[in-house]
Every structure is written in structure tokens, then in C-alpha cells.
Amino acid sequence: MPWLQQWNQVRAVTGRIDLAFLFLRVFSLFGGVAWLLLMELPPREESLLIKALLAFFLYSLLCYLVIFFRPLLLKKVYLTSLFLDLTFLSLLVHADPSLSSSFFLGYYLLICLHTIYFGLRFGLVVATLSALLYLLSIWSVLPEIDWTDLVMRLGFLFFLAIPVGLLSEKLKEEKEQVEHLNQTLENRVAQRTAEIAALLEQERYLRQILDTVAHINKLLITAPALPSLLASACARFTQHGDYRFCWIGLLENGAISEVYSAEPGLDALPEPPYRVDAGNGPLAEVAAAACLRENRTIIRMNDGELLDETLWRDPEPVRGARGVISLPLRARQGDAPLGCLVIYTWRADGFEAEEREMLDELAGDIGFAVDSFRQRELTAQLTAERAANYEETIFSFVDLIEQRDTYTAGHTERVAHYSSLLARELNLSQAEKKRLYTAAMLHDIGKIATPDSVLLKPGKLTELDYELIKLHPRAGYEMLSNIEMYKDLAKIILHHHERPDGNGYPNGLAGEEIPLLSRIMAVADAFDAMTTNRIYKGRKQLSQALAELQELAGSQFDAKVVAAATRVLAEVDLPSRVSQLPFTELEKKRFSYFFNDRLTGLYNEDYLKIVLNNLSSNHFSCLYLLHLRNLPEYNKRVGWEKGNQLFTRFAAELQAAFPACLVFRAYGNDFAVISREHLPLNSNLLKAFAGISSTEIEIDVRHVDLAAEQLYTIEKLEKLEVTPADEL
Incomplete structure (x- = not known):
């Protein structure tokens, strides 16, 4: 409704002081009416008061109608009403200039109202105007008035304006402080909200990546043929909001020989093969070629130029891309690449670290699938040639x-x-x-x-x-x-x-x-x-x-x-030596991924526990516990970074000195060496290490004779302790 909308506009520009202003005017009006009804006034004064109240009511009503329809004129209306109030009040005082007249009190009300609303300076202006108008209004009887009464009356106008103004200024300052505090809190809340929103957006984005990865992993299982798998995988990538172009190339004889994309008929890429060896044509410098040549993930961000500009027959599908990631497809980690997965992103921030990890693992799965399909094709050929050889097919x-x-x-x-x-x-x-x-x-x-x-x-x-x-x-x-x-x-x-x-x-x-x-x-x-x-x-x-x-x-x-x-x-006779411990070099590498100390690259204490409780399958007989003393003092003297460097050097020298042994870092400044035979390992030998010899670090060495079929417990007291479980 229009009236309700208009009222909402008025409420938006008015505050508590405006409501107080309105209340005091209404109070003044009703106070005047009550005074008229209850007080015995001379006829002349009563007549003047009635006319004044009527005029006050009419122009007050007019003022508030203007405010209702034109709320932005609020302050101008108040100033106009001030002029009218002073005019009518001065006329009333002029009509009854005696000191016994009550009309003079109106000046106090006006000073209070406008000082509260406009502040101390304006209140003093109103007090000054009130004093001048009062003097003009009683000019005719001025000689009859005692000058002390006049000074007291005029002085009280300013005396009233000053404390009310100061109080008003203080309230305004406190209000501004509160508003500033509120604004600061709002800004902090907004900042925190933005941070949470960014985290939620990142989580949403990573979940979207995870959904894409899960869908493509399902394709790896269900796709009937390699071409349909790779084309479907590219199509699923491009369904991701920020991935708008993707292609997969398979490597053969040093060149990308087959290319798959979401749209097989797309004219963006030239026909293969593409040579990937360095210096062999312009295509050898694109991200995919570098990825296959170096057998590692390559990420390039857009610096304003077209990404891989030499690759495109039609560059339009990748125009505006912010980054490209090219990942090698390998059957197993460390193998030579079978091809590459190339994804273009339009996301301003490029590729997140978690996103890169997921894509890297997915590329490994696709590489394994490529290898599996090729193995399947080879198996199918063998099956066609040897249809009768059932057992050979099974064991393949x-x-x-x-x-x-x-x-x-x-x-x-x-x-x-x-x-x-x-x-x-x-x-x-x-x-x-x-x-x-x-x-x-x-x-x-x-x-x-x-x-x-x-x-x-x-x-x-x-x-x-x-x-x-x-x-x-x-x-x-x-x-x-x-x-x-x-x-x-x-x-x-x-x-x-x-x-x-x-x-x-x-x-x-x-x-x-x-x-x-x-x-x-x-x-x-x-x-x-x-x-x-x-x-x-x-x-x-x-x-x-x-x-x-x-x-x-x-x-x-x-x-x-x-x-x-x-x-x-x-x-049945159960196998006596079956366990999950690694035996081949490949298994050991995979296994160590879960149990490596991040700083030194040695095995950690979790793997030490596993080895100690599987002695029957690994034939280890000697355990040497090494405790580095004075390390806290060394760290305080040279700093933690130097201490970490000392750990790293010591670990490298320890591995180099005992290459046939398992070497562990456990619980900070404790190390362990496990061997199949007794070693000439002592404090003097270790103290001679280059990384230790020039420091104040001392090394305690303890030898533990390991017995097969014995369980051991590990405790960290002042230093690492390994104890047979049956001694507890």
C-alpha cells in the first residue's frame, strides 16, 4: 500500500530524537491546553493563549505533513518551525511583557529541544536569538524591570543551553563510539563470514572434483573399450564447472599417436602424431610434451597469452583459460608414461593443492586402466590364438x-x-x-x-x-x-x-x-x-x-x-610365514609411503613397532638404539632450523654408513638401526660423522639382542626404550 510505503520511508530517516521532538511538541500543545483549562488567566492572556495554541497546532500539523510526504526535508522543517515558534512566542511575550507572564518559559522549551537535536553551538544560537527577541518583545516596559531580574532571566537562557548542549554532545560522541564499535564488529563478522564462505566454496569445489574423480573411476570399471573410456572421461571432465576443455593423448615411439577429447569431431587439435622430444618442432614446447618428456606433472598459468599457442588448429575452445595441467599416465608410479591427461581450467585461482593430488591419483588410475586395457587386448589376442589353453588365460x-x-x-x-x-x-x-x-x-x-x-x-x-x-x-x-x-x-x-x-x-x-x-x-x-x-x-x-x-x-x-x-x-596345514610385510623392492617402496618420517625420510616409530613384532618373517637379530644428547641446548644456541638440518645430515650419513640395515627416526632425537648381523656401531663411530663432529651433541648407543617370536614394547621416557613384552 502507498501509505504504508510512505510511512516506511519516514521511519528510515527518523530516529529516537525525532520521536522525542514530536513528543515534546505534542506535550507542549497538551500542556498549553491543560494550562488553559486549569489555570485562572486574565481574559486578555487567555485569548492570546488560545490563538497561540491554535496557531501552534496548525503549523505543527503542517510541518509533520511535510515530513510525512517529504521526509528528506526533516531538518529544514525543524528550522522553519523554530522560526515560527520564536515568532509566535515573541508575539505572546510582547502581548504580555510583564515578568509575571508565563509565556517566557517557552523560550526554555525551544532552547532545550533544539540544543538536544542540533547540538551545543546551535543551542547557543537559539539562546542568543531568544534573548534578542525577548528584549525586543519587552522593549516598551524595559525601564520598569529591575536589571537583576532581567540579567537572571536572560542568563538562564544560556545557562540552560550549555549543560543541555554538553550532555547532547557527550551522548552523540558515545553514540558515534557505539556505532564505530558496531561497524567494526560488523566488518569483522563480514570478514569472518567471507572467510567461511571461501572455505565452504573451496569445500564445494573439492567435492565437485571428488564427484568427477569418482565418476571417472566408475568409468574405469565399466567402460567396455579404451577409446570409449578415454572419450567418456574427457566428457566427464568438461562437465565440471571450471574444466571446459580436456584431452588425452597416448604415447607411442616418442610421439603422441592417438588423441581423445570430449568431442571427437572437434577441430581444435591438429591430427597426431606430435613429437615430444625437445627441440623437435614447436609442439615439443607445449605442456603435454614437457610432461611426457620429463615424466612429471606440468602446470602452467595464463600470463595473458594463449596457453600452448603453438598446439591449436582452432584456439577458440581454450581462449580465456586461466591454467593448464598435464599429468603423465602410468601403469605404476615410476614407470615410463603411456600418455598424458591435459585439463584446462577457467578458475581464477588455478588448481588447488588437494585438487592436484586427486588429479594425480586419477591420472595414475587412468594409466593403470590404459595398461589394463592393453593387457586385456593382448590377453584377447592370446585367447584367440590359444582358445583351448584355459589355464593360461586364468593365470594371466x-x-x-x-x-x-x-x-x-x-x-x-x-x-x-x-x-x-x-x-x-x-x-x-x-x-x-x-x-x-x-x-x-x-x-x-x-x-x-x-x-x-x-x-x-x-x-x-x-x-x-x-x-x-x-x-x-x-x-x-x-x-x-x-x-x-x-x-x-x-x-x-x-x-x-x-x-x-x-x-x-x-x-x-x-x-x-x-x-x-x-x-x-x-x-x-x-x-x-x-x-x-x-x-x-x-x-x-x-x-x-x-x-x-x-x-x-x-x-x-x-x-x-x-x-x-x-x-x-x-x-589343513596353515602357511607359517604369510604376512602383509613387504618382500619385493616395489612392495617396500609402496609400503614405506605409509611409514616415512617427513623430515629425514627414514622410517618412523610406527614401522619400528611393526618390524619388532614381525621378527619371525624378517630375520633381524640386532637392534641399536641411538639417543642424541644435548640437542635442546644445541637448538637453543643455533635455532630449530639448524637442528632440523643436523637431523637430516645425520640421517643421510647413518643410511650411507649402514646401507643394508633398516634405519628409523623415532620420537624426535632418538634413532634406531636394525640389522641381521652384529655391527661395529658405537658412540665414537657416530661422533665422527661430519654432521655431528663439530657440535656438542653426544650419542648414547644401546644394543638389543632380538629374539625371534618375541614381542616387544616401545616406551618413550627420557629416551627411547625397547623392552620384551614378557619382562613387563
Whole structure:
């Protein structure tokens, strides 16, 4: 409604003082009326008061109507009303100039009102005008008035203006301080809000990247062919808000021989091949060529020029891009690149550190998929040539698993063996036994699509890790169901983690809905896991494993299969030296990723605990504990940075001096060396190290004779202490 809108405009420009101004005018009007009604006034004075009140009411009403319709004229209206108030008041005083007249009090009211509203200076101006107008109004009777009364009356005008003005100024200052404080708080809140918004935006952005990565990881599992996989991956990248162009190139004989993008018909890129060796044509200087040449991730940000300007047949699709990242596609970390993934971003801040890590891991997965597809193509060729050689095909798939994790490969062989024993005990047909054995050999094939950071993680899995692991039955099914000779095995593999109570995965089947061969494989799989050493969990004894199977019969495992297991598996010989500890150099490198000390690159105390509690599988016999004394004083004297440099040099010299040993940094200034034979390791030898010899650092050396099958505990008191558990 227009009236309501107009009222809101008035409220926006008026404050408490304006309301007080209005209230005092109304109060003055009603006070005058009350005075008129209650006081005995002379007829002449009463007549003047009535006329004055009527005039006061009319022009006050006029003033507030102007304020209502033109609220921006507020102060001008107040000044106009002041002029009118002084005029009418002076006329009233002139009409009754005697000192006994009450009209003079109106000057006090006007001075108070305008001093409060406009401040001390204006209040003094009003007091001065009031004094002058009062003198003019009583000029005719001035000789009759005692000068002391007149001075007192006029002086009180200024006496009233000054304290009221000072009080008003103080209130204004306090108001300004409060407003300044409020503004400061608002600015801080706004700043903090902006920071939180930026963090939320970053989280949203990274979640978007994570969704993209998850979708492409699914493509890696489900895509039927390499060209469709790479084209679909590029298309999914460009669906990301800031990635508007992407291409994947495959390397062959020193040149990019195949190129895939979101739009196969796009004319932006010239036809391959592109040479990538340095100095061989202008295309050798683009980010993708440098990435493949140096076998590392290359990031370039836009400095105002076209990114990789020599590459484009039509540069329009990448015009305005703020940055480009080119990542090598490798089957395994450290291998030669198979190709490159190139992504252009229009995001002003370029690529976040977490984003780069996710893209790097995804590039590794795509590289592994490229290698897997090529291996699959090779396997298909071999299958076509040797269609009758069933066993060779089976073990080529097992080899794919073993390339990533030899522990998993040993696990599949044992599960296949236990499954065969159960199948024989359950009187399955020869054909069913063979199907079960083959499915058991392949039951973890889906873990090919599981990232190394999860599959090879030596510790306990997080909830997210477990969710990724749970994808492997479906992944294995989707991989094998596309191969004619394995279609009947794919369903067995798909359901080998289902449970009779319906709480399994991936489909939550229950009871007889689960294929019998899947139920047999589930028992064999769990039995091997129970009887195998893990990093943070020792294996169960045979009797304990069988007891646990019986306890879970009917809920997690099929009761009929468990009954057969208690009979047939009670006689098996368990492998004595199976564990998750690394054996090959590749496994050791992967394993050390989880247990490296960031400062020195040595193993940390967590890995020391693992080694000490797995002595039966690594044949270590001697432990040397090294404690660096006087280090706090050294740090105080030269600074923490110098102390860190001393640690780094000492660690390098320690590794160089004992290359065949495991070297650890544990708990700050404690180090440990584990060897298979006794070493001539003493304080004098270590003190001669170049990084230590010129310092006041002293080194305590303690030797511990390790006994196989003995458990050890680690404590940090004044220095590192390693004690056999049975001595506690």
C-alpha cells in the first residue's frame, strides 16, 4: 500500500530524537491546553493563549505533513518551525511583557529541544536569538524591570543551553563510539563470514572434483573399450564447472599417436602424431610434451597469452583459460608414461593443492586402466590364438593382481585351495568344483580398480577406504561378465561377500538367494583372512578360526558350508610365514609411503613397532638404539632450523654408513638401526660423522639382542626404550 510505503520511508530517516521532538511538541500543545483549562488567566492572556495554541497546532500539523510526504526535508522543517515558534512566542511575550507572564518559559522549551537535536553551538544560537527577541518583545516596559531580574532571566537562557548542549554532545560522541564499535564488529563478522564462505566454496569445489574423480573411476570399471573410456572421461571432465576443455593423448615411439577429447569431431587439435622430444618442432614446447618428456606433472598459468599457442588448429575452445595441467599416465608410479591427461581450467585461482593430488591419483588410475586395457587386448589376442589353453588365460588375470599386491595373489591361491576342499566335502560335481576353483582364483580381480592408497594400505581402513574396497565384487563382475568364457564365473564373484542374514554387499541378498558357490567362497575367504598375519592384527589359531566360523553360522556364513568347514579345514596345514610385510623392492617402496618420517625420510616409530613384532618373517637379530644428547641446548644456541638440518645430515650419513640395515627416526632425537648381523656401531663411530663432529651433541648407543617370536614394547621416557613384552 502507498501509505504504508510512505510511512516506511519516514521511519528510515527518523530516529529516537525525532520521536522525542514530536513528543515534546505534542506535550507542549497538551500542556498549553491543560494550562488553559486549569489555570485562572486574565481574559486578555487567555485569548492570546488560545490563538497561540491554535496557531501552534496548525503549523505543527503542517510541518509533520511535510515530513510525512517529504521526509528528506526533516531538518529544514525543524528550522522553519523554530522560526515560527520564536515568532509566535515573541508575539505572546510582547502581548504580555510583564515578568509575571508565563509565556517566557517557552523560550526554555525551544532552547532545550533544539540544543538536544542540533547540538551545543546551535543551542547557543537559539539562546542568543531568544534573548534578542525577548528584549525586543519587552522593549516598551524595559525601564520598569529591575536589571537583576532581567540579567537572571536572560542568563538562564544560556545557562540552560550549555549543560543541555554538553550532555547532547557527550551522548552523540558515545553514540558515534557505539556505532564505530558496531561497524567494526560488523566488518569483522563480514570478514569472518567471507572467510567461511571461501572455505565452504573451496569445500564445494573439492567435492565437485571428488564427484568427477569418482565418476571417472566408475568409468574405469565399466567402460567396455579404451577409446570409449578415454572419450567418456574427457566428457566427464568438461562437465565440471571450471574444466571446459580436456584431452588425452597416448604415447607411442616418442610421439603422441592417438588423441581423445570430449568431442571427437572437434577441430581444435591438429591430427597426431606430435613429437615430444625437445627441440623437435614447436609442439615439443607445449605442456603435454614437457610432461611426457620429463615424466612429471606440468602446470602452467595464463600470463595473458594463449596457453600452448603453438598446439591449436582452432584456439577458440581454450581462449580465456586461466591454467593448464598435464599429468603423465602410468601403469605404476615410476614407470615410463603411456600418455598424458591435459585439463584446462577457467578458475581464477588455478588448481588447488588437494585438487592436484586427486588429479594425480586419477591420472595414475587412468594409466593403470590404459595398461589394463592393453593387457586385456593382448590377453584377447592370446585367447584367440590359444582358445583351448584355459589355464593360461586364468593365470594371466591372476598375474594382473599380483603385479599390484603379491599378498593378495597368495590369498587368492589359498582361497581357491580351501574352496576346492569344501566343494569336495559337499559332494559337488566335477564341473562345479572347477567353476568354483576358477572363480576363487579370480574373486578379487575387481581390486584392480581399487586405488593403491587403499588396496596397499598396511593399517586399518577408514570408513571411506572400506566403502571403496566394497566396490570390488561389482567391479570384478563388470570386468568378467564382458568376457564370454567368464560370464558364469562373474555372478559367483559378484556375491561372494553376501551374507545369509541380508547384511552383506553389494546387493544385500539373503539365504538361498545367494548362489551356493558364492557361499562356499565366502567361508574360504574369511577362513584365510582369520589365519593370516596382518600388520595390526595377529592371525588366529586354527581352532579359534573354526570356532568363530561356527559362531557366525547362519548370520554371516551359510550353516551347511560352515559344518563342512569344521570337518575338512580342521586338517589343513596353515602357511607359517604369510604376512602383509613387504618382500619385493616395489612392495617396500609402496609400503614405506605409509611409514616415512617427513623430515629425514627414514622410517618412523610406527614401522619400528611393526618390524619388532614381525621378527619371525624378517630375520633381524640386532637392534641399536641411538639417543642424541644435548640437542635442546644445541637448538637453543643455533635455532630449530639448524637442528632440523643436523637431523637430516645425520640421517643421510647413518643410511650411507649402514646401507643394508633398516634405519628409523623415532620420537624426535632418538634413532634406531636394525640389522641381521652384529655391527661395529658405537658412540665414537657416530661422533665422527661430519654432521655431528663439530657440535656438542653426544650419542648414547644401546644394543638389543632380538629374539625371534618375541614381542616387544616401545616406551618413550627420557629416551627411547625397547623392552620384551614378557619382562613387563
